[in-house]
Amino acid sequence: MIRYARRLALGAACLLLVGCSSTTNGETVPGGTRAADPRASGSSEEPTTSGGKADPTARIKGVLSLKYKAGQHVKSPQRVAYDHTPPLGGPHDQLWAPCNGVVYKKAVRTENVVHSLEHGAVWLTYDPKKVKDADLATLVKKVDGQPYSVLSPYPGQPTAVSVQAWGRQVQVDGVDDPRIDQFITATRGNPDLAPEAGARCDEADPEAFSQDNPPPFDPTPPGPDAVPVGGGS
Incomplete structure (x- = not known):
């Protein structure tokens, strides 16, 4: 019973602070949220070319x-x-x-x-x-x-x-x-x-x-x- 109470207290403290880590598909993700894929719809990030500039074809489907x-x-x-x-x-x-x-x-x-x-x-x-x-x-x-x-x-x-x-x-x-x-x-x-x-x-x-x-x-x-x-x- 004492060990169980301790686990509950630790869990509550974790939620009150920044959130605990969870595992999704074998990957540990802080706060239980997977980082967004930069290629996903709505993202402002794009793959870059050898010159370091954004690849203008990155947003064209199927390239x-x-x-x-x-x-x-x-x-x-x-x-x-x-x-x-x-x-x-x-x-x-x-x-x-x-x-x-x-x-x-x-x-x-x-x-x-x-x-x-x-x-x-x-x-x-x-x-x-x-x-x-x-x-x-x-x-x-x-x-x-x-x-x-x-x-x-x-x-x-x-x-x-x-x-x-x-x-x-x-x-x-x-x-x-x-x-x-x-x-x-x-x-x-x-x-x-x-x-x-x-x-x-x-x-x-x-x-x-x-x-x-x-x-x-x-x-x-x-x-x-x-x-x-x-x-x-």
Whole structure:
């Protein structure tokens, strides 16, 4: 009885002061309240970029965020074994694809466009079997004539529309998804995301990559000689 009374007294004292610790899912939380997740709705905190600034894509639902080493170049026709479809970073061709509001009607060589991402471009891709006519026109309006923007079909991608910037990607099922515009605004030319933001995005070598007749997309899986995402020179 005396021990029981002592436990009651200690419990009351604990409540009168700052609250006792409790355990939730194996974690001890002061006062019995779990700390709020900074990614939860309504929080003012966001993940930060390498420059210490808030990541503007953190509040866009479904954004994939990865880190890639910059400046890793390959030379055509060398392939890269990218880790995502479409890719959002990694080794790339030494020559970028023109990306100042360019709309490619046919799928183009992936390795060149990834270099454009390094320069700060946003790459909109679509599955040509799912996006046609009026839907395609909606995407064209988002890119045509806009700096650091490029649009091309990407056969076999997992969703109707995918949007890539260096180290960031969001994939959606329709052209009217508001996340497309949100993502473009957050990433296009952003120096906190793209390693070489502001670098050239015009046509540099028409003989190697002509905007009007670009090297074609290769739909076959990369062979054993493909450069891994962690490779390049």
